[in-house]
Amino acid sequence: MTGRKSSAILRMKRDYLNLKKDPVPYITAEPLPSNILEWHYVVKGPEDTPYKGGYYHGTLLFPREFPFKPPSIYMHTPNGRFKTNTRLCLSISDYHPDTWNPTWSVGTILTGLLSFMLENTFTMGSVESLLYEKKQYAKKSLVFNLKNPIFRELFPHICDEINCHLKKQQELLEASSAGSRLTVCPNSAGEISGVNININFGNSRGIGSGTDGQGAITDIEFNENSKKFNINQIHRNNKNSCCNWYSIYLYIIAIISFAMFALIVNYMITNLN
Structure with a gap:
């Protein structure tokens, strides 16, 4: 059993280094300092999706037999796609050990999770919701995640990003x-x-x-x-605007008067000749 755990730890460390070198788009992941077999991830809602602006926190629980057995996958932040704190039935999770491939890494698992989140395919652990509801969940996810002490401990840079967005929202209201x-x-x-x-x-x-x-x-x-x-x-105000129009009006009157005067003079010179 110890040998299996050591093998899993070595694989976890290698996957962690690979993730830092080649991050998965829209996803950040960190193992729990006290237990490398428990990973926490954050999905940032991609552009042009109802999840835009949202941050979704979840966990991957790896068995000691990893990579020969798949992990359990959970989502903790309400999102309108998956039930919270419930084992998700995905082809990359322990619900389907028969479809698991030992060559799949943590990055592969997270990529598959994001792909499935953006689909509408029904499975155990998924829920149905309207686009409006998903957008509302995205807005509420910021404050929701900040209440989680593990989230704050593992993702301080994301907490700073969330706090900045919350501050900006408050400023816009004021x-x-x-x-x-x-x-x-x-x-x-x-x-x-x-x-x-x-x-x-x-x-x-x-x-x-x-x-x-x-x-x-x-x-x-x-x-x-x-x-x-x-x-x-x-300064832009009605007074200045009125003055500008009045000046233009006087300028037009002056041009018309000069033109009429020139016509009269020309007429008189022609008759005298």
Whole structure:
């Protein structure tokens, strides 16, 4: 039994290194520090799917006989596709040991899980839901996962990403207040870290409304690392707009008057000749 466990551990370590070198798109996975046979994964909802914006946490429980026997697969985050905390019946899980291939790695299992999640095929452990319901689950998944201590321990970078998105959502809800600060969230790789956009409004009545200074954008700041771009005191209001139209009107009247004067002069010169 010890030899089998050692073999499984060696395989787990190799699969872990391969995952770090060649990650599965939309999926992050980490073994439990106290038990390498228990892996936790997070599926990030792909674009152009009802799962977009969602984060789905689950576990893979490997037997000591791995890779000669398949793992059990669970999903913990409500998602509208799989039942939570229930063994999933998939061709890559222990529900079908007859279809299991020992050459399949952890990466292969996670790829198959994501593929099946994006399908509508019914199986033991799957559920049916509307697109609207899946989208609602995606929105609620952010706060749901942050309540899980194992999720916070194993995926701190994803927690930072989720917190950033939650902060951005809160800022958008408060965008009509006196001062708004919009945050651009980095992805899991931190590719756009340190980027902030600050927009300050004169008040909440909107751009160009009311008296001078009301609804005017008074400050815009774009900060990327140490680079700054500022536009200050941009005022657009009804008063300025009216003045601009009045100036154009006077200009047109002047042109017409000059043209009429030129015609009269020309007429008089022709008659005198």
